[in-house]
Amino acid sequence: MKKNISTLKLPHYKSTASCQAVRMAVPKEVLLPMNMHSGQEAVPIVQVGEHVTVGQLIAREEGRNSAPVHASVSGTVKAIEPYAANGRKTTAIRIESDGKQERCPDLKLPQPTNLDEFLQCVRDSGVVGLGGAAFPVWAKLAAAQKNHIQTVLINGAECEPFITSDHRVMLECGELIQKGIELLKQFLQSEEYIIGIEKNKPDAIEALTERFKDDPAVKVMPLSSVYPQGAKQVLLYNATGKVVGPGQRLASLGVIIINVTSLVKMAEYFATGMPLVERIVTVDGSAVKEPKNLIVPIGSSVRDLVEACGGLKSEPGKLLFGGPMMGKTVATMDASILKATNAIVIMDRKDAKKSEPSACIRCGRCVAVCPLGLNPTAFAHAMELENEDERAAILQKEQVSLCMECGCCSYVCPTHRPLAENNSAARRFIRGWESAHKEGGK
Ligand code: SF4
Ligand code: SF4
Structure with a gap:
């Protein structure tokens, strides 16, 4: 990589930064796609008509970099059907909620005793990169089987405009961040843990600095508020001075990067036995009446989240999963919230209007x-x-x-x-x- 780590100052639009995450009412149904991770699709193991409970395994991982899927509501499987609302065609499991949120009786506290067992537990948790990449976390941590991982970089940069879900996690889940780091210390035996946070989140920097003040292995690192500070290569360079070459794996430099919400969800599984079934999603944009951070079951529809935010105040022009820089446009409010959906941004028609391109003027x-x-x-x-x-x-x-x-x-x-x-x-x-x-x- 040529070193040109530049700085793009963007307007932050982080109007939900001070909005504590609130739990959304249990939706009437959820629709869980089989491709919510970056690898091969999961395979349904439940039948239509079957009763399921929260955290129950409903689709097993299959093949390379796959991840299992768990029921996010208790209720009845109504359909196993084709799904394409998020871009790629797949299969999805539709569950009608009974409103009880009954916990799966088979869930147990994971108790690994070595790295292999730990990785298996992380695999069972269904946790994937929750900052957007959706790469299974176990597969990332498995690098420790071949390389000594000296440094774990915990990504709390959250540099995209509008999105504040990681910010809220850092303010509201400090104990789980600590537990996640303890787990990595125990099984990866890394020497250094750097939590990289953009300076536009001073409260998170302060809270985590205070939490880890007596732990010399953990460093909370304030980073400039420049886009794309949270991108793997940029964060790596700014936090460690290291550069990853073409085709080179981060682990070969003795580093792994894990998103802060992924770390928290992993820790939550070890603390409660509950796999990944819900997450914080920022709902914002000029068309949204009351922007919020919501805790929602995975597989809820955009429509459910918008209703929980008081509805729309103007005609929507564009619906984004993620922020305006790297987010993906989605065509329907029926689309499901995926594991890696950190935000939905709905712009009104004026904000969504695209400028017409003209010829390149070679400005460089x-x-x-x-x-x-x-x-x-x-x-x-x-x-x-x-x-x-x-x-x-x-x-x-x-x-x-x-x-x-x-x-x-x-x-x-x-x-x-x-x-x-x-x-x-x-x-x-x-x-x-x-x-x-x-x-x-x-
Ligand atoms: S999109 Fe690609 S080419 Fe464009 S600035 Fe980002 S890394 Fe560079
Ligand atoms: S060189 Fe051309 S493509 Fe690049 S920024 Fe200038 S006008 Fe746009």
């Missing part, structure tokens, strides 16, 4: 702002080439696979070029091209 701002020193205009030119091998050669040379789709380049472009969308298409192309060439033995 997109290159100058890229934290990794990448050249998005080169990606755009490559994507115009008909010859796929030539296209791939340029994209590889320009290291498109390093792009983290942070959107900084699009944000600064004065002619509104759709650079982030193009980068995303280029990354998809190169993944497909490389896997086809690997399979073809070329």
